[in-house]
Amino acid sequence: MSAEPTLVTAAHFDYVRDHTRAEDDFLGALKRAAAADGIPAIWISPAQASLMQILLRLKGAEHVVEVGTLGGYSAIAMARALPDGGRVTTIEIDPKHAAFARRWVADSDVAGKVDVIEGAGDDVLRTLDADSADACFLDADKGGYVGYLDELRRILRPGALVMADNAFAFGELFAEKPSDPEVPAVRAFNDHVAAQSWLQAAIVPIGDGLWVGVAHDD
Numbered sequence: 411m412s413a414e415p416t417l418v419t420a421a422h423f424d425y426v427r428d429h430t431r432a433e434d435d436f437l438g439a440l441k442r443a444a445a446a447d448g449i450p451a452i453w454i455s456p457a458q459a460s461l462m463q464i465l466l467r468l469k470g471a472e473h474v475v476e477v478g479t480l481g482g483y484s485a486i487a488m489a490r491a492l493p494d495g496g497r498v499t500t501i502e503i504d505p506k507h508a509a510f511a512r513r514w515v516a517d518s519d520v521a522g523k524v525d526v527i528e529g530a531g532d533d534v535l536r537t538l539d540a541d542s543a544d545a546c547f548l549d550a551d552k553g554g555y556v557g558y559l560d561e562l563r564r565i566l567r568p569g570a571l572v573m574a575d576n577a578f579a580f581g582e583l584f585a586e587k588p589s590d591p592e593v594p595a596v597r598a599f600n601d602h603v604a605a606q607s608w609l610q611a612a613i614v615p616i617g618d619g620l621w622v623g624v625a626h627d628d
């Protein structure tokens with residue numbers, strides 16, 4: 411064992427992809443239909459979906475709250491990892507994205523397990539019951555992440571799984587002059603997560619960097 415970490419390169423990401431369960435035909439078709447509808451291809455990767463499914467299964471999660479549905483790819487993937495009776499509540503601000511996701515969820519094998527709620531993340535989260543979820547996934551506007559996490563602290567049960575995407579800021583985490591206007595918000599969120607005493611979390615270098623954490627009382 412070496413004390414030095416292995417630097418993860420593009421070749422490692424390809425290798426991870428090639429050694430991870432691939433997406434099925436349904437999710438592939440969802441992506442193609444979304445492209446035909448002009449919906450941006452900003453999905454989580456199949457490898458990230460697989461890791462999230464593993465974490466949800468390990469947690470035994472029954473209710474997941476997601477902010478940022480897009481076309482329903484990650485919501486469907488997560489719902490597949492839940493037991494009978496489990497559900498994903500996924501929040502989407504864009505009516506076109508929400509309508510697309512609803513159609514594809516309805517045709518999926520997890521139709522009864524995903525609720526697509528149209529609205530802004532902060533508005534909808536405020537309506538969710540306290541201690542009602544055991545996992546969450548943030549994948550929407552980065553400027554909202556700090557507020558979403560703070561609200562989720564009320565919604566999540568002790569021991570809940572916390573996941574948040576894009577910790578590496580679209581590859582621009584260390585850029586002096588980032589081109590993406592959301593980069594400062596990602597950096598601020600990363601600092602915020604690291605300062606939370608109720609949340610033990612680490613950035614997993616998969617996709618664009620996935621925060622994975624566990625909420626705890628002690």
Ligand SMILES: C[S@@+](CC[C@H](N)C(=O)[O-])C[C@H]1O[C@@H](n2cnc3c(N)ncnc32)[C@H](O)[C@@H]1O
Nearest residue numbers: 453454478480483484503504530531549550551
């Ligand atoms: C990166 S995409 C989500 C991808 C999706 N999780 C997946 O991998 O299948 C981000 C989505 O968040 C939505 N969004 C942006 N701001 C939002 C907000 N304030 N509240 C809820 N959704 C928002 C966007 O419209 C977009 O559909």
